[in-house]
Amino acid sequence: MSRVVELARLMQGNEAAAEGALAAGVRFFAGYPITPSTEVAEIMAERLPRLGGKFIQMEDEIASMAAIIGASLTGVKSLTATSGPGFSLMQENIGFAAMAEVPCVIVNVQRSGPSTGMPTAPAQGDVMQARWGTHGDHPVIALCPSSVREAYDLAIRSVNLAEKYRMPVILLMDEVIGHLRERVVLPLPDEIEIINRREPQEAPADYYAYRADETGVPPMANFGTGYRYHVTGLAHDEKGNPTNDPARAEGLLLRLHDKLNLNLDDILIEDSRSLDDAEVVVLAYGATARPARQAVKEARQQNIKAGLYRPLTLWPFPTASVDRLARQARTIIVPEMNLGQYRIEVERVVRGRANVVGVNRVNGELIAPGEILQAILEVV
Amino acid sequence: MMEELERYLRMDRFPHMWCPGCGNGIVLGCMLRAIKKLDLDQDRTVIVGGIGCSSRAVGYLDFNTLHTTHGRALAYATGIKLARPELNVIVVSGDGDSTAIGGNHFIHAARRNIDLTLVLFNNSIYGMTGGQYSPLTPVGKKATTAPYGTIEPGFDASELARAAGATFVGRGTTYHTELLANLIVEGIQNKGFSLVEAITACPTAFGRRNKMKGGTEMLLWQKENAVHINRAGRLSPEELDGKIVIGELHRREAPEYTELYDKLILNVQQETQSASIKTMKVE
Ligand SMILES: Cc1ncc(C[n+]2csc(CCOP(=O)(O)OP(=O)(O)O)c2C)c(N)n1
Numbered sequence: 001m002s003r004v005v006e007l008a009r010l011m012q013g014n015e016a017a018a019e020g021a022l023a024a025g026v027r028f029f030a031g032y033p034i035t036p037s038t039e040v041a042e043i044m045a046e047r048l049p050r051l052g053g054k055f056i057q058m059e060d061e062i063a064s065m066a067a068i069i070g071a072s073l074t075g076v077k078s079l080t081a082t083s084g085p086g087f088s089l090m091q092e093n094i095g096f097a098a099m100a101e102v103p104c105v106i107v108n109v110q111r112s113g114p115s116t117g118m119p120t121a122p123a124q125g126d127v128m129q130a131r132w133g134t135h136g137d138h139p140v141i142a143l144c145p146s147s148v149r150e151a152y153d154l155a156i157r158s159v160n161l162a163e164k165y166r167m168p169v170i171l172l173m174d175e176v177i178g179h180l181r182e183r184v185v186l187p188l189p190d191e192i193e194i195i196n197r198r199e200p201q202e203a204p205a206d207y208y209a210y211r212a213d214e215t216g217v218p219p220m221a222n223f224g225t226g227y228r229y230h231v232t233g234l235a236h237d238e239k240g241n242p243t244n245d246p247a248r249a250e251g252l253l254l255r256l257h258d259k260l261n262l263n264l265d266d267i268l269i270e271d272s273r274s275l276d277d278a279e280v281v282v283l284a285y286g287a288t289a290r291p292a293r294q295a296v297k298e299a300r301q302q303n304i305k306a307g308l309y310r311p312l313t314l315w316p317f318p319t320a321s322v323d324r325l326a327r328q329a330r331t332i333i334v335p336e337m338n339l340g341q342y343r344i345e346v347e348r349v350v351r352g353r354a355n356v357v358g359v360n361r362v363n364g365e366l367i368a369p370g371e372i373l374q375a376i377l378e379v380v
Numbered sequence: 381m382m383e384e385l386e387r388y389l390r391m392d393r394f395p396h397m398w399c400p401g402c403g404n405g406i407v408l409g410c411m412l413r414a415i416k417k418l419d420l421d422q423d424r425t426v427i428v429g430g431i432g433c434s435s436r437a438v439g440y441l442d443f444n445t446l447h448t449t450h451g452r453a454l455a456y457a458t459g460i461k462l463a464r465p466e467l468n469v470i471v472v473s474g475d476g477d478s479t480a481i482g483g484n485h486f487i488h489a490a491r492r493n494i495d496l497t498l499v500l501f502n503n504s505i506y507g508m509t510g511g512q513y514s515p516l517t518p519v520g521k522k523a524t525t526a527p528y529g530t531i532e533p534g535f536d537a538s539e540l541a542r543a544a545g546a547t548f549v550g551r552g553t554t555y556h557t558e559l560l561a562n563l564i565v566e567g568i569q570n571k572g573f574s575l576v577e578a579i580t581a582c583p584t585a586f587g588r589r590n591k592m593k594g595g596t597e598m599l600l601w602q603k604e605n606a607v608h609i610n611r612a613g614r615l616s617p618e619e620l621d622g623k624i625v626i627g628e629l630h631r632r633e634a635p636e637y638t639e640l641y642d643k644l645i646l647n648v649q650q651e652t653q654s655a656s657i658k659t660m661k662v663e
Contacts, residue, residue, distance in 0.1 A: 028463050049648045054462050054641060059488040063455035066448065066485075070428075070459025073446065074467065078459070092449050223444040223460065224467045226423045230390075230439055232447035241393065242439060242447075 011184045013151045013177040014039035014081075017107050018047070020155025021079045023192055026105070027053030028078040030067035032060055032086060035119045036175040037109035040081035061086035065093035068104045073231065075197075075222030077159055081107035085116065087126055087133070094168050095134030096233045098256065101210070101218070103162035103197055107155070107171045109178035110286075112364040121364025122175035124286055124337040130170045131315050137253060139260050141267060142170040142315040146289040148182040154312065160195040161267060165259050166217055172314060174337070176287035176366055200227065210252070211238040216259040260316050268318050271310040274300060278307025280376050281329040283322070283346060285311055288335045288367055295372035304380050317345050326350040331379040335359035335367050355379065385412045388422065390442050397436055401587075401595020403554035403580030407501050408437045410557055410578070411470070414564035425468040428457040430482060432474035433508045434501030434580075451482030454489040457496050465495070465638035470568065475502045475516035479535050483515070486537075490544035490573045494637040497567040497574045500537055503582035511585030522589045538577050542630045547572035549630040553579040555602040556626060566628065572636045579606075579624055 011019075018040045029044035041057070048055040054071070058064040061082055068078035082090065087108045097104050110126045112118035126133075130142040141161050145151040155171055162169040200207050200219040209229040212218045221227030230240040235249035243249060260267060273296055275281065280299070284292035289310045299306035309325055311318050325332055332354050334343040340358045347356045359375045361367050389412075398404050415425070427443045429435030431450035438445040448456045453471045461469045478486045478500050489496060505523060506512040513523035513530045516537060520529045538549045548570035552560030560578055567574035581587060581598035592598050602624070609627035612620060 028459070030459060049641075049645045050652055052645055052649070056458070056462055058455065058458070059484050062452060063458070063485055063488070066452040066455035067459030067462070070446070070456040070461075071463035072459075073444075074460055074464040076463040078463075093452065096449055223426050223446075224424055224464055228422065228442055228444055230445045230447065232439070233449060234447065241390075 008183055008185050010181055011148050012039065013145070013148045013173060013180045014109065015043055016148045016152035016184065017081070017155045017171060017173065017178075018043040019186070020152035021105065021159055022047060022051065023189065024077065024156040024159035025194055025196070026077045026079045026159055027051065028068060028071040028076045029053075029055045029080065030058050030064040030071070030078070031080045031082065032058055032064050034083045034086045036111055036178050037081045037083045037107060039178075040107055040109075044079070061089035062093065065090040065106070069093060069097050069100075069102045072102050072104050073223045075225070077103070077163065079105045079107065079159075081109065083109050083111045084113045084126060087129060091134040095136060095138055097168040098134070098138040098140065099233045100231050101166040101220070101256070102168075102231075103166050103220075105155075105158045105162050105169050105171060107173060110172065110174040112362070118364040120175065122287060122337060122366060123362065123364065124174055124288065125341070125362070126172065127314060127336075127338060127341040130172050137257075139167065139257050140170065140315050141165070141167065141260070141313070142172045143312055144172045144285045144314045145177055145312070146286055146310065147177070148180055149184045150312070151177055152184065152186060156192060160193065163197045164195050164217070165263070166197065166220055167259065172286070174287045204228065208238040209240040210236060212255060216255055216262050264316065267313055267316065268321070269312045270318060270321055271312060273308035275307035275309060277305050279305040279329055280331045280333065280379055281307050281309050281325050282333045282335065282372060282376070283309045283311070283325070284335050285314060285342070288337060291367050291369040292335055292372050294369035295376060298369065298373050299376045304376060306376050314342070317349070319349050322346055322349040326353040329354050331355040331357060333357045333359060333372065333375050333379070335372050335375075337361050337367065384416060385409070388412045388415060388442055390440055393440050396440060398433060399584045401581065401583040401598070402433070403503065403582070403595070403599070404434050404437060404501055406554040406557060407434070407499065407560070407578045407580050408440070410552070410561040411472070411499055411564055413561040414568060417561070417565050418568055420468050420568070424466065425470065426457075426460055428453045428460070428469065428471045430473045430477035431508070432477045432506070434474040434503070435472055435477060437472050451477050451480070452485060453477065454482060454485040454496065454498065458489060458492075458494055461494055461496055462638055462641065465642065468568065469496050471496055471498045473498060473500055474507065475500065475504065475537065476506045476514040479515040479537055479540070487540065487544040490541045490546040490575070492637040493545055493547055493572040493634050495571055495573070497564070497570075497576065499564060499567075500575060500577045501580050502537065502577050503580045503586060505582050505586040507582045507585045511589060521586070538575060538629050541573075541575040545573070545634070546575050546630070547632050547634050548574035550575070550628045551577040551579065551624065551626050553602040553606050553624065553626060554581060555599050556606060559626060563628065570631070571639075572634060
């Protein structure tokens with residue numbers, strides 16, 4: 001039997017996210033059930049004890065987020081999964097993880113909102129919440145898969161980035177991808193790159209928990225390993241102790257952003273189709289990228305110079321790439337299952353150099369290829 | 381004594397931020413005496429706080445210390461303890477922190493009987509934000525948000541913990557320091573969820589507004605109004621009205637959460653192993 005046949009299996013998006021996280025070394029999960037993300041918790045409850053890991057169903061999503069931060073501080077890679085209402089509840093503690101630089105991954109399988117909305121219907125309404133959901137000028141990484149295999153790969157990548165940059169990473173899925181079943185061939189364990197947080201080399205007495213080298217990321221000592229230091233959500237100095245000193249507070253905040261700004265090449269990933277000569281570019285992410293790909297293909301069949309640009313890293317925003325598109329294309333079409341949350345960011349970077357058009361739906365239905373093709377035909 | 385406790389303190393963090401007359405330092409002192417008595421390994425002990433004047437205690441302590449978000453200390457601590465059961469985890473929190481915003485985590489940590497010791501600094505008020513009423517403010521008392529006296533009945537935090545499933549509950553005061561330190565010792569030694577409620581004075585935000593004068597008078601108030609549990613049984617409900625019952629209030633035997641989880645792991649892994657041996661035989 002060839003390896004491909006041997007390893008091919010039918011998998012659901014949520015399952016892929018869970019399995020990817022496990023493959024990346026996640027051994028702690030705390031969560032609270034919510035459609036359409038619940039499968040992630042159920043799989044973790046079953047799989048983790050077999051691997052010697054821990055699963056706990058907390059009393060709410062606030063507690064879930066708190067528990068994964070606590071677990072991660074002891075050196076265990078940690079995950080939670082939720083959807084809109086639960087994601088809202090997690091925000092304060094996501095900010096804590098950003099401020100105190102604690103690696104952790106939050107899977108948010110988006111459903112139609114606001115409020116309870118349509119629990120089983122897809123949406124992409126949390127794009128801005130993923131960016132700005134918690135208060136203050138915090139950095140964030142959010143990755144967005146368009147297929148089951150990609151949910152697996154990006155779950156691994158989310159864990160890796162969280163560990164490498166010591167921050168919360170959001171795997172921003174949607175109901176379509178979460179519940180989609182596809183045939184996948186998963187990589188073998190030795191084909192998977194795994195990144196672990198950097199630990200201090202110096203003696204405990206010389207350790208500054210929040211002093212970074214040129215990477216911007218301080219090495220992290222896990223609780224219980226002999227390095228005694230303070231972790232707080234207050235503005236803090238390099239020792240981790242609270243400070244009201246304006247220069248120190250600002251220095252900390254700027255460094256938190258530098259961690260990303262200095263490493264964009266590593267963090268930003270994207271995909272494209274027939275972009276080289278494209279005059280009309282469809283910029284799409286998540287489930288919406290699937291009909292977008294089909295629409296671009298059909299447009300090409302009609303000899304229209306259309307292309308697809310697909311950011312897999314939604315945040316930080318791929319400014320350089322969109323800037324390039326702005327110089328190349330006459331029109332950029334942004335289909336989204338929201339009222340244009342990512343489009344405003346595109347417009348901010350394009351600054352009028354190309355025509356930016358939205359194709360939007362907030363009725364709980366996926367956008368059809370025909371709707372995007374229609375938009376393409378209207379601008380050529 | 382002080383010198384012996386200094387090894388547990390981050391001396392460079394002093395002077396502390398508490399007001400003159402505040403009882404928080406006394407509670408902290410009792411905690412450190414308990415830690416010393418038990419000779420807890422400083423490198424294997426994590427102290428977690430919420431948000432409030434009392435929770436700031438963690439910043440002065442030379443351990444792995446975690447100052448979290450308002451009300452959530454027990455949820456963070458649950459993650460730490462479940463991930464690494466071998467660590468000692470102590471939580472410090474205020475009355476607002478653990479019974480208002482954190483009330484849900486409080487009852488669920490107790491229900492799970494996870495091996496955490498919560499030292500609840502009960503000063504009857506929200507100290508840090510300047511004196512708003514908390515769920516432990518006695519009815520009728522004044523607060524900035526209850527200028528005419530609260531009309532809300534308060535919780536009994538110790539009763540709440542007992543009802544929710546805690547396996548050790550004790551209450552002390554900053555006047556009865558030996559008792560308080562001993563209760564913390566018992567709490568830490570108990571394998572399960574322990575609550576030690578420490579009645580402490582906040583002259584600035586509570587005493588002043590409620591005609592209790594300064595820190596000394598508030599300490600004397602504790603002396604006069606505390607009744608040890610051994611004596612409380614002999615008093616009528618009328619005699620106990622307005623009194624604070626102190627001492628070991630509750631203890632029961634129950635399996636501890638992280639031990640149960642470790643057993644579950646063992647069982648599941650053994651099952652998986654024997655299942656795979658069976659399939660090998662079939663093949
Ligand atoms: C989510 C949130 N809400 C409100 C606050 C503001 N806040 C800070 S401390 C505090 C009350 C603290 O009272 P308590 O827990 O009784 O502790 P104490 O200061 O009296 O020791 C409040 C309301 C906050 N920090 N976070």
